[in-house]
Amino acid sequence: MAAKPFKVIGTRPIRHDGVDKVTGRAKYGADYSLPDMLHGKMLRSPHAHARIKSIKCDKALALPGVKAVITSADLPDLPDKMEMAGEAPVNLAHLSQNLLARNKVLYDGHAIAAVAATSAHIAEEAVRLIEVEYEVLPPVMTVEDAMKTGATILNPKLRNKEEGDKETNVASHIQFKRGEVEDGFKAADYVVEREFKTAMVHQGYLEPHNALAVYNADGKSTIWTSTQGSFAVRALAAAVCGIPETTLKVVPAEIGGGFGGKLTVYLDPIALALSKKTGKPVKMIMSRADVLKATGPTSGSTIRCKMGCTKDGKITAAQVWMAYEAGAYPGSPVGAGAMVIIAPYDIPHMIIDAYDVLVNRPKTAAYRAPGATNAAMASETVINELAEKCGIDQIEFRLLNAAKEGTAQTAGPPFKKIGYVECLEALKNSPHYKSKLEGPNRGRGVAGGFWFNVGMNSSAVVNVNGDGTASLVIGSVDVGGTRAAQAMVAAEVLGIKAEDVRPSVGDTESIGYTDMTGGSRTAVTTGAAVFAAAEDAVKQLKERAAKLLEKKPEEIAYEDGSFYAASDPSKKLTFKEVVAKFARTGGPVSGQASVNLRAVGPSFAATLIDVEVDPDTGKVKVLRATCAQDVGKALHPSYVEGQMQGGTAQGIGWALNEEYVYDDRGNLRNFGLLDYRMPTCLDLPEIETILVEVPAPGHPIGSRGVGEVNIVPPPAAVANAIANAVGVRMNVLPMSPPRLLKAIINKRSGSDTQIAAAGR
Amino acid sequence: MATVVVPALLRKLTDGADRVTVSGRNIGLVIEDLERQFPGFGEYLLQNGELKPSIAVSIDGDMGTGGLLDKVKENSEIFFVPAIGGGL
Amino acid sequence: MHAINYESPSTLDQAVKFMAAHGEKARAMSGGSDLIIQMRAAVRRPEYVVDLKKIPELRQISFSVQHGLKLGAAVPAIEIHENADMRKYYPGLTEAAHLIGSLQIQSRASVGGNLCNGSPAADTIPALIAVGAKCRVLGPKGERIVAAEDFCTGPGRTVLAPDEILVEFQIPGPAPHSSDAYQRFIPRNEMDIAVVGVGASITLDLGEDRCTAARIGLGAVGPTPIFAKEASAALVGKKLDAGTIEKAAQAAIAASSPIDDMRGTAEFRRHLVGVLTRRVVTLAAERARMATSR
């Protein structure tokens, strides 16, 4: 199939859900309502670290309109170990305690109680009437403080197995080792070692978390919610509430952005528990402040990166120490960070030590290529310093060391066919790189990035209609246009127009198990499921055609929209002719497939960014950006470009102004979109995209995940551009005006340009 | 005999060896053999009779199902790597 | 949000009477782009919200070169920017108003609301100080006039008594060869609160090539916006060369007393006061040079 030229894949049809979304008709989680519905609101901790001594709810319950108040006492106490919930490994005790604190609050905004009332306003007022007595504990806000001996301990159950079973804030230590790193550094002519600090940042989806839950008298319940994974919500919400998983139906609403932050649950189990207690539907919508204080951020980090190379530019060794903020419970993406930080390069000797560290900040969640962007900020800027020392162009230097098919990945297995070299070549040959950059305080920077992509499980059903159209049901939530891409895959296999396939996202009872939309897996794995389901339908149609042509099914070929027998090609039946007769040839035709995809093509990107620095204020203007990414095979190029532009934009925000700012009491200061500064329309240039297509081995279409890797290079590319513009090497994210100005002033005064991460 | 590439922190169990040879026609049997040769391996890899959720297996460059029945060929190359999920 | 009552008087007299009756429990609102947010966050919990937008005096812009400008306290920022006289004769005050939030906010937010909210970082206040705005305040005891630089008494606090309302700004007509400018520093290019804001008005004697009058206002570098007297004086009677402007910039830095917060460090803010004072004085002087004698 992949050999034949595609007819539908690679074209740009209007997305099937488009009209609903430009007319305001598309229903997102918050747009659902039920008769007699209550509204839920949460009480959250004003302290970063405290013991809860008592919770009094009587005043809140006395307020007219209040129907119920719940605390962690209303939820089952779950086992404190990693388990599979559905298909996802999760520590249910930690999950449950993060939704409603048990005994201890571990961050500013940690939920303590939930109220259900007849209006949202009444619920808010009731929350103010709940009285909580705290014993305030000292907050631990940085990985440095958390790893100190004698540090305040967040979770006494956590033990350091490596050092005599002591209490610790280090949830895990992972190490990767290849060759003898000291030998590698001996062989180097140049060695660069830097320490980097990157701030905690949020995914920043515009739609706050929401949930509408109804628990019925028969013990069956339903949740409508904006999530990246309806089956994950089913598993996690049921576990937290202590009900059988399959008594819960989860209906995925349209979702207003996720970027990894809507893979887990926050409100869903709470709304369900409130519904169970009141017997009425309960709707919850998070405030923006709660979204920032209590959901999703990805880890801030401290990374020490040392690399050496020969004078002709061959990297000989890399040594990395990295510690990521897990937040209040274990689970930072430091493992992934460790496996990507030097993965784009063929380095004979390396050692990487990675630590997952508890701090009094929100439990981190996945964010687009989790752990990779902070990691690349370190490795990709050190690489530019090495390139400068060698006097080699920054793209050429990367080409000299780029990973190829057969290069060992950090964890050991060799890469199959990958396209990093092709991305770098594409960037090198781009009009952008060939253009001259003139003017004072302007600079140009390149960086590369790698992300795995995951396979996991997907299901799809293709129902062929008598009029020659088809309906497609998938379990993958559509965050950015994947529904259209899947319809195109079905259309390609069925030999009909993309417009003639009507795709829809099924709920947990109308489609087979499907993992979350995440890990850049949807176009790839669900695409493979749709491909197989459509082939299943075609196989059945061949049998029908065989009856009509009075031939054996195995004789029947389907090409260019018509069925015929090899023995008699003159007698052809069109797709429409065959499906029109399905009732008389054996009934409806419905193709189905469920896949567990394991060979998944990882993706690489390389990004080129021009900046202009205002040396008086330290403010950076991004003048031009170009992203080259290996997408395997683009299904719908417009939405692939959109992913690349969106990831680049988020990466630029991370580079320049986005950060969590906590005061010394551990309270988040910037919990609104005024002071959590995501890029506006005026902060970004036109973002150019180059789609590099190196087909992924083992995939029916050759697609690779396209959603994530594009966020990885920008911060390092901006840092490299700043260095090129004003000669200062930034080792901190974000590179906000006060920090860059300080570096520029330090450089003028001749002092070390390696600035402290402190201060804003 | 298949080859297992030993995760860095487990090389203390194999007195530093980064590759060891094992017998067994599937991952479950391979882990049994590892435990026999290098006591402690099992505890690191298994949790109540199943592969730990945090660990993935790569056999000859392809990710395994996460189950213990994944086939292992003569002279297969096996890696135990941290699982990359969707990010829960 | 707590339960509120909404009142929308259509005359000054009704408004004054209502505030006199409910002052302590009432909060005046014009655009609401600060008050509604504060009520949602339970920072302010008034029983009565008094919407002043329907009072004609608070919605007018009347200007003549001779008599100067009367700017209603509740005129939305966007109407100020759309007014040709405002853009021509008070470009600094106009650009300050045009920097409040997004267009969606400017369709509601007013200069009066911006001042009464009492934020040290409010964009229009340094610009009001620069043009020498006087604030006409009305209460049960009658009317009083307060200079813009004397209006704020601390973060979120002003000279307004609970039963008083701000009616309008009275701004002197532009002298020949005079103009104003306002600039702020923000990390993004829109949708931010000023890390530092500086407004300046400059009057020139072109024949003598010197500055005959100057006023510099500073924002976000103290508990209230600041009238930088010494900085202004440093320009008067001088030729506006780099040296003179640098003296003013240093005086402005000396006049500022910033703090560290999430939006910037004190050190960074002091530096920016210098940068922006140089830029704003230079820009205002250029405009004044262009301004034909009227």
Place this chain on the structure above:
Amino acid sequence: MAKKTVVETTINGETVEFLCEPRESLLEVLRDELELTGSKEGCLTGDCGACTVVVDGRPTCSCLVLAVEANGKKIDTIEGLARPEGLHVLQQKFLEHAALQCGICTPGVLMSAKALLDRTPNPTEAEIRYALAGNLCRCTGYDKIVRAVVDAAKTLSSARAA
């Protein structure tokens, strides 16, 4: 508790009467009372623009307007942008240029763009970016949104010329 007030307003050309508490925002009433859920809640502080509607010809954050203030006003929401004959040119261009991904910011962006083009038929790219600065989009990087508005402006002005 304050008693409810009757508000009479014009929404998408239709006279509409509704009953609301003084503390309810225009956004709440549009979404919860009138079931016009096209306007979205993103922040309730006027920083994201997802709730943008056009009030008397001006783009406005409906989360920062008390519903009682809407009395006697003319309000246009995303639900009124398309006509029975078909989509508004802006809507058509957003689809053609793939100027949306998750779509949650799209109604607000479209209403801001509509207000811009009604006052400024031939905006520069800078004017477009300024007019949309109050509408955050986290998915697209704005690039395709700007292209779509540029194209829509061209199409509209050539239609006017013809």
